[in-house]
Amino acid sequence: MAPNPSPTSAFLRVEVATRSGLPDAHAKKLAAEIGRTLGHPVEVQLIRGYSVAFVGSPPGEEATAKLHAVLADPVLHQSQRLAADAPVPPPPAGWRRLDVVRRPGVMDPAAASVLRALEAVGFAPRSVRTYRAVLLRGAADEAQLQTVAQRCLANLLVEEVRLDPREAIAPFGELAPAPFRRVEVALRDADDATLVRLSKEGMLALDLAEMQAIQAHYRKEGRDPTDVELETLAQTWSEHCKHKTLTSAVELHGDGAPRRYENLLKETIFAATQQLNLPWCLSVFRDNAGVIEFDEQYAVTFKVETHNHPSALEPYGGAGTGLGGVLRDTLGTGLGAKPILSTDVFCVGPLDLEVEALPPGTLPPRRILQGIVAGVRDYGNRMGIPTANGAVFVHPDYRTNPLVFCGNVGLIPRDKIAKAAQKGDKVFVLGGRTGRDGIHGATFSSLSLDSSSSTVASGAVQIGNAIEEKKLLDAVLDARDRGWFTAITDCGAGGLSSAIGEMGEELGADVELSRVPLKYQGLTAGEIWISEAQERMVLAVKPEHAEELRARCKVHGVEATELGTFTGSGRLRLTFAGQPCADLSMEFLHHGLPKRTRRATVAPRAAAAATAGATEPLPRDLDCNRLLLQLLASPDITSKEEIVRQYDHEVLAGSAVKPMVGAGGFGPSDGCVIAPRLGSKKGFAVGCGMSPTTGAADPHAMALLSVDEAIRNVIAVGGRFDRLALLDNFAWPSVDDEATLGSIARCAEGCRDAALAYRTPFISGKDSLHNQTKTKDGVIRIPPTLLVSAIALLDDVTGAVTMDAKRADHHLLLVGETRAEFGGSRAHTLLGRAGGVVPRLDLPRAKALHEAVARALASRKVRSCHDLSEGGLAVAAAEMCLAGGLGAALHLGNVPRPAGLDDDATLLFSESAPRYLLEVAWDDLDAVTQLLSGVPHGVIGTLTERPVFTVSGLAPKPLLQIDVAKLTEAFRTGLDF
Template structure:
């Protein structure tokens, strides 16, 4: 069969093609997959071929595209749901075996909906629940940084709208290549990190600010491997009255598409997400990046909230990855229905779109609703009032088929059962041992200088120049801000007080340690969970729920998949030990570029409840004369640390998480906070003890005298290791002299020690193991070093 006879144009007044799969060879099937941008492998193409053989006909382009979108990694999570062979054993679904299993075993009463909806839902207060979702938007941001990041924010906000929640806060965690990257070393098609950084941060700010949702938590991380693969995590937290949560669509309900018009922007976004970036991505995939219009989404949100409050619709979901194809299909599947849709009714930006383009377009700011016929008029009137276009395009049917038509002609007719049964993937994973060494180097004589350098290290330095471009106070409910007080100290988490008639707050924090993953993906994942949890605890968060977001390289490559398995094992182990369930998560795989794969990166977002925001704790030193305690043990764990990085090493001694022990400490510390005797608290992370102490001092405007001889440690005989080890599960805690006894009593049996005192003298002075004052610097100098690196906003 020749190439040309593979496709035949149907005799219709619009563009519609039939693909002659019946007679196609394997080679030709793969060609079709590649030419139509389906990103389906041979096994999948053969299943398609077999299905249409039983139907005795060839598929249309609409059908093939629909199948490709539904089966894409982005929509179906083949890797996480499929089988994996590793070390002679077989894992049947990473998701079920580790992530969901942890949640099911912990099984807290307060989880309302996990992994089922567009966002995880946990109960809150006075009949309200909190919804949370984090997404990635890496590929689009690599091609078009501003638009990619902005639509990432828009998309995750719609996920929260998709569970009828009112978005109350956004988060963003970003990974870039080094900003001083040598231009001459950039391969063709890779944009300079500085350009990407400026575009992405501007895009995130623009969307959140325009929609009036405070961006309250985040992180910016720099790593060589992010040069070719920018990492953009966008998160959203929402609030919903549980009694208004409607997911009860049935056959006969009308399918309404509301919001922006549909165009050619965002075609093949999800299949693009399952491909590696190449030199040609710019050219080939530009249409995969959507165009953002936050004002449209703001209006859409208003209308949706009114429809929710008046209980007029039976379900809603966002049009995100896969566009209508995934929204219509998944809605029908979820409610055990089929669907008929007239694609010619969908409002278009411009004429001339082929039916398949309409169906898979990922144009932004669109939501799908199912509405009982008797409410349709009211629903459409609400949209009209808000100047939002809304159109009834089809309905749910009892018959389990997906039937699409255009101008009266059937363009797709597939059984739901086939559509939602992609062939199970079987992948192979290996986890080869890496040979790493612990570096040997003499202890620097001037540790003050080292501390100043660390404070200026891009991963530690103040991100104020970016954070201030995000409105973190709109809605007037930000009770603990990302930048604290006069000196803009880095709070460990932000707290939102969402209800006027309740003092309860929502603490939002995150943890991410990609550098540890270069040594061991298991301990990287463990550290990310521990960091997210301890950041949350540090401000007074309790009853913590987790969100997991994986950014990995190509899972077809066994060693990439191997490290993913390792990370998932840690997720299960640590989450169950902490009793912190996962409520939502997402994976973004195939992050590879001509510069190689992204370093395996797991972002953990933690959502905690603060029983009363009046007892929230910030990280700045409060009163001279107060005592400073170090909680938790310090181990010689500098592998992957910022200190080693500064010295040009990676090392081997990656920080481990001793979760059972840590959990007991966390309980005790939370109790002390509840008693109101914790004046300030800061978690120890990148840069260890010295950096955390410096931050507390310059955020509070007071000095600190500390003694390393008092630090509880295991086998450390060097001042620099004590100062900069990144052992997990540690905090610095400020306690008033008068509360010493009570604090000690509460912390009994948990590793802790009084290591210093807050001083009026505005210097940080640290006594070494043998040498006096191994660190001695005015806090103003420390603050200046910390603020310098990213101060100009680049």
């Protein structure tokens, strides 16, 4: 049961509306959205409602003015006080009223602030519930009102809409505490069918082998497990927490001699890092984030997480809590790092897909993108952490299962990186209260979506409260600097069960669950233990500082509660009001998961290359002007300004290269550069790389291409190649079949090969499997997707370089060879062509190339630099021009290429890698060319004052000519969401 809507004390309502004649931007925007959905214009008015219960009776009429002063703006608003029993004010004739209220138990972040404001002026409120009322004129019939309610007003998972409401919305009352009931699950004598049923009914997501292992353990213990023990095992062993698919042994067959990995990622990606053994890698694949050296006093941490399934169901809450989660990863790294930069990458379906074209229960991609952008914006902006790097990819196979990657970089003193809870330390939970939020989030993310997901998983959706997390952040960093705790981790998937289970792995812990502060009563011990309520951290606090910690947290407005002790017993012992509800061996919890061996197959390399290569060249009569304009306006390339400007990308004042650069402030920067210590010029660059269109044909090549693009994006802004670290994020469909498992294995091998060749270590990573959706027409599987994120140091951010063309008469130098490689290219997508050679990387030569470009940039003789990726040379050069407001005259004759390649369109649009375009002044040309010796490069043209972009082909005749204004217009088309 969620909280009870019936009130326990008298209450009153205040409804606030904008005065007539004054603007209401919210209403205007909502009217536009509804108009778009219904296909005809409507009018909208908005009312904000507050339902407030008081200690004792509500304030008398004489206090009404004061009440209005708190809840309304005297300049903007008119407000109305309504008694508990007053009817809902009827809308004017011709209008309809729809009330939107949160469902019981859903986070209402504004309620706490309203309580505080009422207290500030002397009221004694008991509880507050906020709501919205929408007055609408222009819906044709009831069916249209239903459409509006479902598509424009509310997400029915977390809110309900009441049409023409009669009843006042009452504040939530209080529930009685749940009585404690110890439940034992009869497991010892269960047959296999029963084991499977128990797992399914309990949403445990444990397979038969795992249930059998648990059964065997309890037979040995001579008892049955309690429900809480079983839940704890399910959470800890979940795919989300344990990554058991990729930590199982894999045997790879199909391309030469079979090979076996006892632990796939550990023996590929992590092994490469170990083999490189670079002294500036301070903590890798161990903590919540990877840690590398920054300067003498500080290190930087980096982690990227996914939050896909919740974002499919409730994009706003899903993306917000996704970002909130990765921020807590930063805060839970070492003894707490300070988050200083966020990144976001979204993969969604085509934005013009309407709900009718989608399987039932699926939100249209446009609405998903709106929701996730708003979620990241509101959470990130409120936290005051700049979101300054990202990407958007559009592909039909993300339509039912979008991907939301949220990353964060943190700054941590180097003497705060090590942590270890000590015997006798107190188990503390800090931050938000615990409710029924996100129960089974960890196990839910380990299952595939289907059309029933949107109903069964409503409990898995969390809504974040950024201000709660901001307070938590401030309190934790304060306590860290005072040395009061010995270890910290975040409450993420699995809630307290995972956090305390992990921290106490070596020691064991005793925990009293009835001490956990609750949002509302009525939670069982098991629910408290696995709730994924957001904005909580678990700390191991030195007993002598427990009191001080509590007091200091109070200053920050943060609750700090002692739950128990790290004991040294090696057991996880849980009690509720003193009654035992679990007593688990940490050894079994963390090492009892049965190890499996899985067989995987990969296509023979030669065969893959042969099938991939069988495509005709681009048509000879291709209209290059038209293709370039189409490319610039296409979803993966077009300006993301609409998104970037909604993010506070400059807060904390570290911004040295922004996500958008150039004369007009809309040039797409390759990466961002941050100087995080105010006053110091030391900085770092962050960028990302992705090539989801090549993964199906060649997962190994996809890995190399993604790593290479991420590296180019940070080198291009001035990052050091020899202080460059990587992160991997695998987002895959289910890998239950041998071929798909083989594809992820080949991709992991690609990451390893690139990392070793470039000497750029992976320092952290995360995988998300089961990204697929069952529909009545079959399973929709996402394209295998690898996101690689890169971070590289800059000794001096005033040496950073941006991609906008700087001055007429400067030369453009193309570095790197262009080959006929169109596999997965944007040109092929737009022209509707399949196949093509996936770009091949020669790793040793590519390494030399990156080194040479980094050297050239370090000489400060390169005026601008841009990476060539989607859309190839034509797009990169056009972007430099439009960003700088200059024209260019290019001649393809000097483009470095293999002998025999004589096709202009290939030189313009092929996506070979690695390549960079450099702007160099005439005087510096010799010096820069010298630095590039040994690496293919050629001067391919000059920048011009006249704002026209022209290209002449190999046969020296005009091939392409477009005004830069037209390029700009195409590029700034933007995403329609």
